[in-house]
Amino acid sequence: MSKSMKQLTQFAACAVAALSVVACSSEDTAQQDNAKQNTTKGVATFDGSQPSNDTRALTRTTATYTLGGDAKVFWTSSDKIFVQDDANTFHQSNAANLYNPSNKAKAIFxxxxxxxTLNNREVRYTGENGTDANTVTIASTQTQTTANDFSHLGTSGDCGTATATGSNGNYTFTLNHKASYLCFVPRCMNTDLGPNIKLTKIKVTADQPIAGKYDFSTGSLAQKAGEIYLNTVTLNTSDFSLNTTTSSLATNGAYMVVAPGTYNFTITYTIKDPATNVECDIVKTIASYNCQVGKINDITAWIDKDMKDYSKQYYMWDAVDYYWKGHEEDAPRVKGAMPAALTYAQNSSDSRWYNTVSFPAQATRTSNALPNANEITWYAKYGDMHWDISMFWSLNGHLYRGGVWVKTKAKLISEGHYSTSINANGDADLRTYNNFYNIAYPHNGNGRPANYETDYFFWPATSYYTSASQGTKGILFAPGEHCYMWTSTAAPITSPLYGRPGAYYLDFQTGDHLSHVQVGPRDFGFPNDPSIFR
Structure with missing residues (x-):
């Protein structure tokens, strides 16, 4: 072959790519299993078994992957490589000419x-948009539009080197990848919630730089003096599904390119419920995570592990069974929604109907473990309630946020602010007070108070299902905006407006930041959850 500088030289790359897999779970442990990290579960190869006279290159810059197994990597039509000539000068090839565009398994450069003409020519790949054989940029913002699609591999920072064997313009090489790769497969174990939430992005924050413009002159990634390197990479996804209870690449497999190294990772999964328009961040941590050169690391995450579900916490006062038992499919699921059918309890023959005992009898069934009306006044007056929108929870298959932190019973007792036999104003025992009673106390706190983990409990803003006394029964009223809870105390009347027997309840309203101790009709569907009080 002529050595003319102007002659079009065909560089054939018959490649076997050294991209292998490390499969590790990150969700429940702070320490990565290093024994597993150093044992590849599979090796992803790009078949180089072509006839020696076949001048078509194998593919390598997008990938398909089997979880914990093999990756198949492909060229794209815009890929270019850099090749070292006889004078040790690198030249950039023309864009890949795909031999078989249907599977992109072969290309010609x-x-x-x-x-x-010489043997053992060095080959470098510096990304789909690479313009320099000596520079690789690992993007701090990466984008993947389809689950289990690593077509952004080449634009996000993939790179590799090889030694080409052959002579006189006919060469083959085995490409070795020099970046590291993360494969995320989050799951949602709440089968009602999973179908309704989406994964919008994943942000990885490390204790050392993982992205930036790297020196590649030695064939390995190295930081350059004067360059800015970032400890965070964000992968934007296109509302990937979380409707899976197992790790599923097809459902939401998401890929990221990072610089090799050992890191302490903080991984933030951003999820969103389009129906409630609630978006939240789920944060997981991994310590000493080894991102090896040319390896894919599987990272699983149980997204809703710490997210409590309150779907079955609503009861009419002291009912035997919860509000929608046996008719869960009819329960309104978002703010202001009507019941799908009028299948809430209609009368006392239904186990979901409220306790009809007369005042001053107290709760004997599902409300009997709740604080009585006197005790509730102490929480209301001295509970130092703090509204917190950073707390997330689920209800009837949807994502919600918000609630208040309230001082625990033990904390109130230690401060001398608690009694079962008299209210916080010291003027009545509400268990026997034969009159309408309604009182409110202001609270101005926001966020999480000091010592919230030991001295406070969280009360979610699950709101309530409306009473017949409000005109329409069974509507889900303003979840995420109001906190309600029954007490164990019956009341003589509901209010001058309703004029019917009722029961005491506690509520906190975000609009006025007031905690109220009130009496309401017993057919309200209020939360009835003694487990939150401590």
């Missing part, structure tokens, strides 16, 4: 300049 050609160079318009340089002399290529």
């Amino acid at each position: 050609s160079l318009a300049s340089g002399s290529f």
